[in-house]
Amino acid sequence: MSTPDHDRLDRIVAEARRARDEREQGYRERALKILPWICGRCAREFTRENLHQLTVHHRDHNHDNNPADGSNWELLCVYCHENEHARVIDSAGRGSAPDSVPPATHQPFADLRARLNGKD
Incomplete structure (x- = not known):
């Protein structure tokens, strides 16, 4: 041996302690120190065991905007955080038809009445 x-x-x-100190200076650790461990949307409460499921959402979507008072942060569970970002993408107009696409003119049932009448 x-x-x-x-x-x-x-x-x-020493390196592990230095890394821990750097992490504590990060916005997530600062947010967890000043905000209650509750999702801001669904009000789910968190403990140390499931704290990894609690995320920091930047209200203005700017991850560089991290004021010391936490005014740009909101703690959200992973589900509500994903939903929040999906809503932002949807509100930006994803899925809407561009103006350059002409409207549809095909009428698949235009002669349906004539066909049904012809079978009698």
Whole structure:
């Protein structure tokens, strides 16, 4: 059995602590510290066990806008967050027909009455 490299272990622990400190400075960690762990839409409550399902939504959709007071953040569960972004895409007009497409002129049932009358 070999002896552990204490210097290497100390470097690993120091790096892990530094990474944790950097994460805590991120907007998600800051939002979780100042906002209640409740989805802003469906009011589902979260605990440490399921906290990974709680996301930070930027109200103005600008991920660089992270004021210290959290005024641009809203905590949403993953489902409500996905729904919110889908609504934004839908409201932008996705799926609407472009103006350059001519209207349909085909009338598939135009002679239906004549065909039905002809069978009598």
